[in-house]
Amino acid sequence: MKALDYIALYREATNGTKKELRPLAVNLITNFTDDILARIFGGVSVEAGFLPSLTRAPYKQYHIVLADPAEWIGNRAPDISFFFFDITAHLHSEFHSSEHLDETVRNVRRYCEAVGKPVVFSLPLVPYAGPYGHLHAQDPVFLRVTEFSTQIRRLAAELPNLSVFDTNKIAHSLGEATLRDMRGLYAFDIPFSTEFFAALAQEWLAVVVALTGRSRKCIVVDLDNTLWGGVLGEAGPLGIALGPGYPGLAYQSFQRALLSYLERGIILAIASKNNIADVHEVFATNPHMILKEEHFASMQVHWNDKADSLQAIARELNIGTDSLVFVDDSPLERGLVAQALPEVLVPDFSIPPEQYSQKLFSLHVFHQMSLTEEDRRKGAMYAEEHKRKAAERTAVSKDEYIAKLGITLKISRNGEMDLPRVAQLTQKTNQFNLTTRRYDISDVQALLADGGLGFSGEVTDKFGQYGTVIVALVRLTPGEAILDTFLMSCRAMGRTVEQAFLRHIVDELARTGVRTLRASFIPTAKNEPASRFLADMGFDLVQKSDAGAEEYVYGLCPAATTTREAHGAPLITVL
Numbered sequence: 001m002k003a004l005d006y007i008a009l010y011r012e013a014t015n016g017t018k019k020e021l022r023p024l025a026v027n028l029i030t031n032f033t034d035d036i037l038a039r040i041f042g043g044v045s046v047e048a049g050f051l052p053s054l055t056r057a058p059y060k061q062y063h064i065v066l067a068d069p070a071e072w073i074g075n076r077a078p079d080i081s082f083f084f085f086d087i088t089a090h091l092h093s094e095f096h097s098s099e100h101l102d103e104t105v106r107n108v109r110r111y112c113e114a115v116g117k118p119v120v121f122s123l124p125l126v127p128y129a130g131p132y133g134h135l136h137a138q139d140p141v142f143l144r145v146t147e148f149s150t151q152i153r154r155l156a157a158e159l160p161n162l163s164v165f166d167t168n169k170i171a172h173s174l175g176e177a178t179l180r181d182m183r184g185l186y187a188f189d190i191p192f193s194t195e196f197f198a199a200l201a202q203e204w205l206a207v208v209v210a211l212t213g214r215s216r217k218c219i220v221v222d223l224d225n226t227l228w229g230g231v232l233g234e235a236g237p238l239g240i241a242l243g244p245g246y247p248g249l250a251y252q253s254f255q256r257a258l259l260s261y262l263e264r265g266i267i268l269a270i271a272s273k274n275n276i277a278d279v280h281e282v283f284a285t286n287p288h289m290i291l292k293e294e295h296f297a298s299m300q301v302h303w304n305d306k307a308d309s310l311q312a313i314a315r316e317l318n319i320g321t322d323s324l325v326f327v328d329d330s331p332l333e334r335g336l337v338a339q340a341l342p343e344v345l346v347p348d349f350s351i352p353p354e355q356y357s358q359k360l361f362s363l364h365v366f367h368q369m370s371l372t373e374e375d376r377r378k379g380a381m382y383a384e385e386h387k388r389k390a391a392e393r394t395a396v397s398k399d400e401y402i403a404k405l406g407i408t409l410k411i412s413r414n415g416e417m418d419l420p421r422v423a424q425l426t427q428k429t430n431q432f433n434l435t436t437r438r439y440d441i442s443d444v445q446a447l448l449a450d451g452g453l454g455f456s457g458e459v460t461d462k463f464g465q466y467g468t469v470i471v472a473l474v475r476l477t478p479g480e481a482i483l484d485t486f487l488m489s490c491r492a493m494g495r496t497v498e499q500a501f502l503r504h505i506v507d508e509l510a511r512t513g514v515r516t517l518r519a520s521f522i523p524t525a526k527n528e529p530a531s532r533f534l535a536d537m538g539f540d541l542v543q544k545s546d547a548g549a550e551e552y553v554y555g556l557c558p559a560a561t562t563t564r565e566a567h568g569a570p571l572i573t574v575l
Helices: 003-014 035-047 062-067 069-073 098-115 133-138 140-158 168-174 182-188 194-211 248-263 276-285 306-317 331-340 353-362 378-394 398-405 416-428 441-449 497-511 560-566
Strands: 022-030 050-056 080-084 119-122 162-165 218-221 267-273 298-302 324-327 408-413 453-461 464-477 480-488 516-521 540-544 550-555
Touching (some): 022 062, 035 194, 062 069, 069 098, 080 098, 080 194, 098 140, 119 194, 133 140, 140 162, 168 194, 194 416, 218 248, 298 306, 306 324, 306 331, 416 441, 416 453, 416 464, 441 464, 453 497, 464 497
Parallel strands (some): 022 050, 119 162, 218 267, 267 298, 480 516
Antiparallel strands (some): 408 453, 453 464, 464 480, 516 550
16 A cells, blocks of 8 residues: 555544444654654554554654653553654754754653653664765764664663654665755655655554564565476476575575574574475485474475365464465465454565565564564474473373373463563464563563562473463552553463462462452453462352453452362472
8 A cells, every 4th residue: 555545544444434443542753744654553443353443742842741751641652652753954944053952862751751661762864865975974963863763772771661763764775865855854844755655654563462462473475486496396396496596595695694593582484385205304314404393383285275274274283374484485375264263464486586585574463562582492392392292292191291291381470581582472462362462671660669569470391481471450449459461472381380370379369368359251252361369269250241251250258279270280390
């Protein structure tokens, strides 16, 4: 879609003709006329299923807003705020003063502390074009911008709800001639083109998607003419195009790109119409393969329909099909998958192989607010999971299988080092999640500062580490506790971890004098696996709304221990 299409889409949605859109409260703070930017972002959001309610700082009054942010925000706290200031050599502004820059940094801090919700600061574009030519690093405006950006980055390192987006990424892609609108700058104080605004809106949306748990988690790739050149059945394991020279080098580079995604926590899988023995032989014998068989968490290699393969991959990995990105060179296969599974992202890969990596990099669907150690180890974790599956197939019963795993659950309480992972899990966990509340680090810190409790569980077994995969957030009132959040990563499901974790929390609360624990199950399209958990753990249902939300209560009297034990003794060790 083009910029004007996004504007029209937003106008249509605000007129009430678009239904089932998720509301999104957004504050927008700039130093230029931002009406077009706001409407383009609105349309980009609508296309992704959100209906933003946009509050913009009054024109040229951002400094007044930031001087007293609590007054401006009032009772309408936003879900997210976006900052973007233009500091250009083409037009003199107050930002050419170092004093004003320093004051603005202080005010950004004040705003972040007042709003408490996620804030994204888009760094100003670095002005390489100016009177100093190749000596641009000595240009006072260049120095101001780089110093301002450095201060904002330092501030983001201090404030958990402030993140930085380097707008120069878009400038690198579009070029100065495309992103600037010089007539708009002088005539209307609109310094950028609609193309630039659309690109910036897409980057902002990626943050929104990450915060709401909608980022894609898995890249599913075809093999022939996608992961390598040629048809395996015709060329053979050593005859496919891969390695030195064109086009083999392009396919090899694409494999490196996929490996880089794996190393930052994106799952890789294969859906291919091929003979599985031939595919195993490629991985075993072709010296030019960058990716190895253990890099793939699931391999659906047969002659069945690829939509069925994608559904099988999602089941095996315990993720939704809307977490998948399907990469295939065949327009026919892409079309069939898009028709059968419209929730799967199917980018157009009818392009030369040298453009594959660039195309993958251009997608805005893999964004994460943080990168944890669990993300970096995800490839190894899925390799370990294959070994667990093999052990499960040989076990006589589920209890025997769990006992053989030798699972250990290490529980931390209010651990400061766990906050990034705790927040991340609230943002991305959908299936085993009782309430699906999305929190950033500052939200979790606020809950703890208000006297609440945060529990996180790190799981290991004889095959390796799962990492921190289970979280509970508890709000406390005199004599009573509320289970605000209880979630677990899908890779630990079905192994009694959740039962042992909740038992530990109940015992901890009982020791502090809590006598009643209240909990909720709020149904979504994805969290059915958690629907019976509270009832199975002995909680009493006290209320059910028309929308299906269930309220439960659990008495923490001494006799409750017997009740808990009756609901299945854990087969794992709790530390």
